[in-house]
Amino acid sequence: MRDQFLLKQYINTLESTALCARLSPSGHIRWLSDSMHKLLDIHYLKQTTAFRDFLHPDNRQHVTEVISYAIESGNSWNGTVCLESNTRTNWCRCMTIPLYDEAGTLNELVLLFQDISREVHLDELLQEARYDRVTGLPTRVDLLNDLKRVKAQCLAVLDIRKFRSYADFYGLDFGDELLRKFSLWAQKQLKPNHINIYRLYSDKFALIPDFRMIPTLFESHLLHFYEALSDLKLQVRDVEANLDVAIGMGVGDSKHLQLAESALSKAKAIYSGHKIEVVREREFLKENRVNWIPKIQSAITDHRFVNYYQPIKSTSNERPSYYEALVRMRDNNSDLPPGMFLDKAKTTRYYCEITRSVIEQAVLASEEFGVAISVNLSIEDILNDKTVNFIQYVLMEHKKAQLIFEITETESTEDFEKVQTFAQEVRQLGGQIAIDDFGVGYSNFSRLISLRPDYLKIDGSIVQNVLYDETSASILNGMISICKELNIPIVAEFVENEEVNSYLCSQNIEYLQGYYIGKPSPEVNRLLN
Structure with a gap:
């Protein structure tokens, strides 16, 4: 019981x-x-x-x-x-x-x-985080796990150049389909060499070997991948896409992604053909050990930000040539390029002081030598009331100066109304506007044209590829046709050799810029002579 x-x-x-x-x-x-x-x-x-x-x-x-x-x-x-x-x-x-x-x-x-x-539910979230919905590729979650598992000493980050041009012009669905086809092709191409591919975000991918591969072998496989891609034409709907990529490779025992991202930024800044930019941990730590803020502050105090000037040559006698001001920081016996310090400065109050220094020097040089000089502005400059007021003051006080303000295409669309207002105010005071790096966001064409820029500078990657890539040639021809109708002169950057120079002259491009035309120099009079 x-x-x-x-x-x-x-x-x-x-x-x-x-x-x-x-x-x-x-x-x-x-x-x-x-x-x-x-x-x-x-x-x-x-x-x-x-x-x-x-x-x-x-x-x-x-x-x-x-x-x-x-x-x-x-x-x-x-x-x-x-x-x-x-x-x-x-x-x-x-x-x-x-x-x-x-x-x-x-x-x-x-x-x-x-x-x-x-x-x-948590498992489903993890699965969603592990695999990209568009391409089906593993994502950053698996990448970090695999890096630890393999104990990899090298990693590459790949960015598809001009991807936004395709996605903006043909639509987001087209862009997704293009990414899917590229991902499938890349997987098949990389798998025999024991390299895995992961999607990070947008058109950016990471690549690592599935064992502890030596860096020289990994770089060799990446070069073969790059060469194979140059011959590839992806058919998406009725469009034949010829893709080009920038690849940065990081080598070290840690911070692989950071190293590769640093290398990628170098690869994107300077188009160098089928080349893998490599950043090694030892070099990276040495370079970034510098505390840039006091150096920037000291350079401002001692007036060590100097302008270099690169000629922009007119291809006809009807239009005068002009010059682009490029900032350098004088450090002992070296003049450091902006890639080393400008991004650090943008996070501080010193950035507007650097912009002011560049404009002051450009104004004086323009007045002294009677030439037009262009100055690069970022969206941070245009959104900074202090900088805009200074520009307006300079234009009112120095009426003989011929200043052209260059705004990159991508930044000009971030706050379009503000940019449009700035452009109108500058023109009323005698300044001019140029749109830089055009061709990165092709869908913004009509909007940018509404700014009525005085110059349109074509993105360097289009100029570099124009003799070899039908898509680049088609984009260039389309721009030439429309700009002729609107009477907007075109500036072609990255003119590096006689072949490109001759082709652009035959297309009646109004202005040419690049090392073939002339390298930057700290003295305008040297360029004039």
Whole structure:
């Protein structure tokens, strides 16, 4: 009697706290625990309610069959089921226990559940984070895990040049399809060389070997990949896309992604053909050990920010040539390029002081030598009231100065109304506007044209590829045609050799700039002579 009394208490405790169900041999619900009522959001049960009705349709048939098979074999069953109520879906671990009478006939089924919905949800989130929805490639999550697993000493980051031109011009769906086709091709190309590819974001991908490959071999495989890509034409709908990429490679024992990103920024800044930019950990740490803020502050105080001037040559006698001001920081016996300090300065109050210094020197040089000089402005400059007021003051006080303000295409669209207002104010005071790096965001063409720029500078990657890439040539020809109608002169950057120079002259491009035309110099009079 005592044992029966204790057993009854055990059963009552179990039934009141556990997720529990009792079914008839036919699978109809005889009883549910209070917790199970809440889980399924059931307030009333009919005697004919079948438990299988609460199983999710996607796995209802399978679960029913495996439970039936277990019962026929006289066994219990353990598995995962998805239960569906009127308000939500729950994932549960389930144990099915058959109970038999003395004759061995099935009398009842007891089902015990454990709610694992939260675990499944977290698992789904992890899966979503691990694999990119567009390309199906693993993402940064797997990349970081694989870096540790492989103990890799090298990593590359790849960026598709001019991808935005395709996505903006043909639409986002086209861009996604282009990324999918590129990803499939890249996987097949890289897999035989034991290199895995991951999508980081947008058109940026990471590549690492699946074992501890030596950096020289890894770089060699990347070069072969680059060369194969140059011959590839991806057919997306009725468009034949010829892709070019920039690749940066990081080598070291740690900070692989940071090293590769640093190398990529160099690769994107200077188009150098099929070349992999490499940054090694030792060099990176040495370069970044410098505390740039006090150096920048000191250079401002001592007036050590100096302008270099690069000629922009007119291809006809009808238009005068002009010069672009390029800032350098004088440090001992070296003049440091802006790539070393300008991004650091942008995060401080000193950045507007550097812009002011460049404009002051450009104004004086323009007045002294009677030439037009262009100055680069960032969106930070245009959004800075102090800088804009200074520009307006300079233009009013130095009416003989001929200043052209260059704004990059991508930055000009960040706050278009502000840029448009700035352009109007500058023109009223005698200044001019140039759109730089045009061709990066092709869909903004009509909007940019509404600025009525005085010059349009074509993105250097288009000029570099114009003799070899039909897409680049088509984009250039389209720009020439429209700009001729609108009477907007074109400036072609990155003119590095006679072949490109001759081709652009034959296309009646108004202005040319590049090392073939002339290198930057700190003295305008030297360039004039």
